[in-house]
Amino acid sequence: MSADALERIDVTVTFLEMDTPPAYYPSLPYNRQIALLKTRAIPLHFYRYLQDRVGRKWQWVNVLRLNDEELSAGLHREDRDIRVLYVDGAPAGFFDIKPHLPDEVELAYFGMMEHATGQGIGRWFLGAAIEACWSHKPRRVTVQTCTLDHPAALSLYQKLGFRPVAQKKEVVVPLSFADRSASVMR
Template sequence: MADTKLPETIDVTVTFLEMARPPAQYAPLPYNRQIALLRVRDIPVHYYRYLIDRVGRKWHWVNALRLSDEEMEEGLRKPERDIRVLYVDGAPAGFFDLKTDLPEEVELAYFGLMEHATGQGLGRWFLGSAVAAAWSYEPQKVSVQTCTLDHPAALPLYQKIGFSPIGQKREVVHPMSFAERSAVVMR
């Protein structure tokens, strides 16, 4: 897989969103599927890299992948992390990562489905599960950010479930080549 047309930088608009109270209702669990959502304790660095890569490859999630194993390990071992992996029909299908280190706020730092799990009616339920997990820490607010590189349905879905935009900023993303991404993920 060659990516010779990969730009050196990509300009993006990041939208910051907050939710001040839990949603009145959550989407129901999809039926006729074997679904498991498991909280991961002591996640191996290589598995976290795999999740970030498989969920975020299309959306240029590269910041976490560029961390050294030691830096990533340090972050993953913090007791304020709540990482949950979605399995559909026995296979990994997505994950979310909550940062709970501030008593008044829980950040939904990463959330997404793997490409094979999109378009199956899982997104709204899965996001609701992430939001419910965030509110279980009893914060004053839950925050998330999305950008113009994310799935086009991300921002409308966040808003539909109850997040409100509070600001935007411009950033530059330095995409990873397939070779660079492969080297990092296969460490």
């Protein structure tokens, strides 16, 4: 099915930023086997897998449309900071930090796989992402969310210190099943 034949989805994108680090970060949940590992030279197929498994429900399609060269050029920069969440030994989510110039860091992607939600991990995981952003010593940390993301995303970002600074309307064209399968299988 071509992109023209797919349903187009109107979304509102909210841009948020934080000018100072939080006074505290949420603590790691007790009695859980949790690991957060920073990747080095993440394999493209694994990054696509994370994007698909975390973002499928939320229509994260932009990265899945990139060819290997385009994706590699962005992912394998020395300043890129990608960390993968594991719960009970299995991948459960990730975040992807993009430093922009010396004064801004973008939390470009943040999310958990469906099997990891509802376990009291999300607030801690977002706190760990924010702490990782501030470890790059920026003046400002930015993130964006949209009306397709988890219904609690915007309020959670605000509870942990982000403030909305702008909004815009966009249109998302979902990937067909065949397109999604082909991009994840690359």
